[in-house]
Amino acid sequence: MDISAYIPFNRPYMTGKELWYIAQAHSRGHLAGDGEFTRSCAQWLQQQTGSGKALLTHSCTAALEMAAILANVGPGDEVIMPSYTFVSTANAFVLRGAVPVFVDVRADTLNLDETKIEAAITPRTRAIVPVHYAGVGCNMEFIMELAARHKLIVIEDAAQGLMSSVKGRPLGSIGHMGTLSFHETKNIISGEGGALLINDPALAERAEIIREKGTNRSRFFRGQVDKYTWVDLGSSFLPSELIGAFLWAQMEEAQSITRRRLALWDAYHQAFYGLEREGKLRRPAIPPDCTHNAHMYYILLADLDRRSQFIAALKAQGIQSVFHYVPLHDSPFGAEAGRAHGDLSLTKSLSDRLVRLPLWLGLEPQQTRVIDAVFDALK
Numbered sequence: 001m002d003i004s005a006y007i008p009f010n011r012p013y014m015t016g017k018e019l020w021y022i023a024q025a026h027s028r029g030h031l032a033g034d035g036e037f038t039r040s041c042a043q044w045l046q047q048q049t050g051s052g053k054a055l056l057t058h059s060c061t062a063a064l065e066m067a068a069i070l071a072n073v074g075p076g077d078e079v080i081m082p083s084y085t086f087v088s089t090a091n092a093f094v095l096r097g098a099v100p101v102f103v104d105v106r107a108d109t110l111n112l113d114e115t116k117i118e119a120a121i122t123p124r125t126r127a128i129v130p131v132h133y134a135g136v137g138c139n140m141e142f143i144m145e146l147a148a149r150h151k152l153i154v155i156e157d158a159a160q161g162l163m164s165s166v167k168g169r170p171l172g173s174i175g176h177m178g179t180l181s182f183h184e185t186k187n188i189i190s191g192e193g194g195a196l197l198i199n200d201p202a203l204a205e206r207a208e209i210i211r212e213k214g215t216n217r218s219r220f221f222r223g224q225v226d227k228y229t230w231v232d233l234g235s236s237f238l239p240s241e242l243i244g245a246f247l248w249a250q251m252e253e254a255q256s257i258t259r260r261r262l263a264l265w266d267a268y269h270q271a272f273y274g275l276e277r278e279g280k281l282r283r284p285a286i287p288p289d290c291t292h293n294a295h296m297y298y299i300l301l302a303d304l305d306r307r308s309q310f311i312a313a314l315k316a317q318g319i320q321s322v323f324h325y326v327p328l329h330d331s332p333f334g335a336e337a338g339r340a341h342g343d344l345s346l347t348k349s350l351s352d353r354l355v356r357l358p359l360w361l362g363l364e365p366q367q368t369r370v371i372d373a374v375f376d377a378l379k
């Protein structure tokens with residue numbers, strides 16, 4: 001092995017069975033959505049999460065857009081979410097005319113600060129969208145209680161959260177709806193892909209209709225109506241069976257993928273214990289009631305300058321490390337489409353200081369090179 005080889009931030013992991021399952025789908029001749037593999041994936045997700053209904057979509061973005069339609073948010077309605085998230089969390093609601101209201105994050109997990117939500121609620125508030133950053137759960141018990149009191153819908157953005165739980169409950173299965181991503185940068189992948197978990201049974205039938213271009217096609221296939229027709233708003237949110245076939249190969253290995261990722265995560269965490277004690281960096285914090293899927297290993301440095309120097313120092317050693325979200329309230333479109341509630345100084349400071357290290361299956365023999373480079377950069 002060339003020990004000076006470039007170490008990328010991410011490298012998609014293939015289990016080896018993806019092409020074999022795609023070949024099976026090909027020979028069966030069912031290539032459109034909802035074939036056998038897609039159905040197996042949906043059933044697996046229901047078992048894994050305990051959600052009543054899992055619907056595969058072509059991305060988590062699509063699942064969020066479906067959730068925004070199902071939540072009935074309209075022009076002028078407000079949706080509370082963190083500013084420290086991916087654009088799709090906000091776009092899905094802005095597409096319906098709603099206004100994202102950005103609330104600051106917690107210093108320990110970088111998740112929505114549950115204690116700051118209530119002050120952001122107005123008569124126009126319709127929904128709360130907690131994002132489980134790095135696959136580490138938000139305080140869902142608190143958020144669900146608050147939402148019930150104010151009659152708000154909760155949509156978990158669990159794009160990074162498959163195989164994680166809080167208080168024993170799988171992420172994505174706790175809110176009225178939850179969304180998952182199988183983008184190639186996530187743990188379980190299909191290139192592009194996602195799912196919507198419907199945990200409130202009252203939303204299940206409409207979810208099927210919205211996903212099938214606003215038609216009652218699913219009821220037709222179950223023999224519940226004798227012809228199918230246009231009954232509601234909708235779009236084409238379902239992935240091809242070829243994506244389902246690829247994804248099935250990944251789901252079969254989900255336990256071992258998670259175990260191997262956790263081993264890499266733990267190796268970083270132990271290695272950096274001393275650096276944290278010396279005040280050179282801060283390691284991720286996992287609340288005691290959370291189990292996590294090792295989606296990401298990040299460290300927090302002193303400030304933006306220190307982070308830029310760090311990224312350059314690793315790059316000089318052939319190692320790619322990357323920062324993450326530009327807070328949405330600070331982005332050109334977010335400032336126009338959304339509204340910041342209160343002081344978002346933690347969001348700003350943490351996003352300036354965070355850097356993510358390579359974490360992918362196959363990194364094992366070279367992980368010490370990354371660890372050594374981190375020590376070198378912080379000397």
Ligand SMILES: *Cc1c(COP(=O)(O)O)cnc(C)c1O
Nearest residue numbers: 059060061086088159181183194
């Ligand atoms: C990856 C991600 C998304 C988008 O997922 P896609 O499947 O790429 O649409 C949304 N929200 C969060 C928090 C993500 O990490």
